[in-house]
Amino acid sequence: MAFTKHILFIFVFLAISNKCNAQGLKVGFYKKTCPSVEAIVRKETTRIISAAPTLAAPILRMHFHDCFVRGCDGSILLNSTSNNQAEKDSFPNLSLRGYGSIDRVKSAVEKQCPGVVSCADILTLVARDATLLLKGPFWEVPLGRRDGRVSNSTEVLINLPPPFFNITQLIASFASKGLNAKDLVVLSGSHTIGTSQCSSFSTRLYNFTGVGDTDPALDSNYIAQLRRKCSPTDTTKFVEMDPGSFRTFDQGYYAQVAKRRGLFTSDSALLSDPETRAYVRLQATSKGSTFFQDFANSMVKMGKIDVLTGNQGEIRRTCAFVN
Numbered sequence: 561m562a563f564t565k566h567i568l569f570i571f572v573f574l575a576i577s578n579k580c581n582a583q584g585l586k587v588g589f590y591k592k593t594c595p596s597v598e599a600i601v602r603k604e605t606t607r608i609i610s611a612a613p614t615l616a617a618p619i620l621r622m623h624f625h626d627c628f629v630r631g632c633d634g635s636i637l638l639n640s641t642s643n644n645q646a647e648k649d650s651f652p653n654l655s656l657r658g659y660g661s662i663d664r665v666k667s668a669v670e671k672q673c674p675g676v677v678s679c680a681d682i683l684t685l686v687a688r689d690a691t692l693l694l695k696g697p698f699w700e701v702p703l704g705r706r707d708g709r710v711s712n713s714t715e716v717l718i719n720l721p722p723p724f725f726n727i728t729q730l731i732a733s734f735a736s737k738g739l740n741a742k743d744l745v746v747l748s749g750s751h752t753i754g755t756s757q758c759s760s761f762s763t764r765l766y767n768f769t770g771v772g773d774t775d776p777a778l779d780s781n782y783i784a785q786l787r788r789k790c791s792p793t794d795t796t797k798f799v800e801m802d803p804g805s806f807r808t809f810d811q812g813y814y815a816q817v818a819k820r821r822g823l824f825t826s827d828s829a830l831l832s833d834p835e836t837r838a839y840v841r842l843q844a845t846s847k848g849s850t851f852f853q854d855f856a857n858s859m860v861k862m863g864k865i866d867v868l869t870g871n872q873g874e875i876r877r878t879c880a881f882v883n
């Protein structure tokens with residue numbers, strides 16, 4: 561009897577500790593094992609972004625793409641192999657850049673604390689620091705993610721919302737990742753930095769419903785401006801998503817969207833739902849904006865999507881390859 565009780569106790573203990581692991585991200589996770597990790601990441605990221613400020617946007621976007629496909633497990637960083645096409649090499653990742661920068665930060669961390677800090681955590685920290693360096697908000701990053709061993713390009717198309725999604729589809733896509741309509745409108749504020757290829761929105765300018773028409777949701781003066789930059793078949797040009805301040809993380813995006821100048825259907829769509837529309841209008845005009853605080857909260861939430869923790873996955877030595 562005593563023996564059975566003992567076994568039961570161990571079983572319950574394991575079940576509980578396993579559950580803790582599954583939710584176990586925490587600020588200061590590496591306090592004992594790699595106390596300088598955040599300082600190293602900040603120093604390296606500062607060096608990288610000072611030299612190439614336009615890398616901040618694709619790195620922030622990379623974290624989003626990582627989290628929406630198999631959770632924030634660094635799977636976006638894995639390279640394809642002879643018998644596997646990785647996420648990196650799927651169509652929506654065509655314009656992602658900055659993989660080399662993540663590798664460089666990882667090497668710097670490895671020098672100090674070999675085999676301790678995951679690539680998934682490094683990407684999350686670099687995304688936070690890159691945002692901060694473009695004058696965006698700071699937030700504490702809960703850490704303890706482990707790296708996945710699988711990266712499958714097909715899963716990108718299934719999990720990432722494309723730029724032509726309408727509001728219903730966007731809300732459903734975010735809901736499938738545990739994010740709500742507020743997270744959607746807040747995280748879309750990332751489009752206050754960075755650029756887009758013409759091909760991501762050019763049907764809105766030339767052939768919206770397939771009869772040579774334009775998108776009525778897009779301001780007609782803006783359409784004329786965009787047409788001058790983007791020919792119908794352009795494959796080389798980039799357009800600033802928040803024109804004039806695409807290197808500064810600010811509220812500018814919401815002013816653009818409120819003026820019907822959101823670049824993608826997915827940006828314009830935020831005016832089609834009462835809750836997201838109210839948020840866009842408020843942030844477009846408000847002086848004491850809550851955007852930075854909201855963004856911090858939603859980024860922490862996004863950073864927890866389907867994470868591997870405890871003894872799941874591994875700590876990759878090189879971010880492009882499984883151990």
Ligand code: HEM
Binds near residue numbers: 618826
């Ligand atoms: C709501 C659904 C979203 C859609 C449909 C979407 C779609 C896109 C597309 C099509 C581009 C342009 C890519 C190109 O043509 O080069 C882009 C750029 C970007 N996205 Fe999103 N995005 C979404 C949400 C997010 C989120 C949640 C984040 C970050 C938390 C984000 C961050 C960025 C950034 C920073 C860029 C600029 C990248 C650069 O300059 O290279 N996006 N997005």
Ligand SMILES: *[C@@H]1O[C@H](CO)[C@@H](O)[C@H](O)[C@H]1NC(C)=O
Binds near residue numbers: 639648880
């Ligand atoms: C991984 O692939 C990228 C191209 O997608 C390449 O530039 C890089 O050198 C590769 N990384 C390694 C460590 O081989």
Ligand SMILES: *[C@@H]1O[C@H](CO)[C@@H](O)[C@H](O)[C@H]1NC(C)=O
Binds near residue numbers: 644712713714715
């Ligand atoms: C990749 O994902 C797709 C869609 O879930 C699946 O059908 C396919 O078998 C996967 N490929 C590999 C190599 O696991």
Ligand SMILES: *[C@@H]1O[C@H](CO)[C@@H](O)[C@H](O)[C@H]1NC(C)=O
Binds near residue numbers: 726728729
């Ligand atoms: C969004 O698109 C889906 C699929 O095409 C469609 O069923 C739905 O009615 C659309 N919703 C809105 C609000 O346009």
Ligand SMILES: *[C@@H]1O[C@H](CO)[C@@H](O)[C@H](O)[C@H]1NC(C)=O
Binds near residue numbers: 767769770772
């Ligand atoms: C517009 O789209 C329709 C339907 O997809 C296509 O048949 C047509 O060729 C396109 N027109 C142009 C000018 O690209």
Ligand SMILES: CC(=O)N[C@H]1CO[C@H](CO)[C@@H](O)[C@@H]1O
Binds near residue numbers: 650653
């Ligand atoms: C940076 C990077 O790896 N981009 C890849 C995205 O996917 C295409 C294939 O669709 C590759 O050609 C690119 O190299």
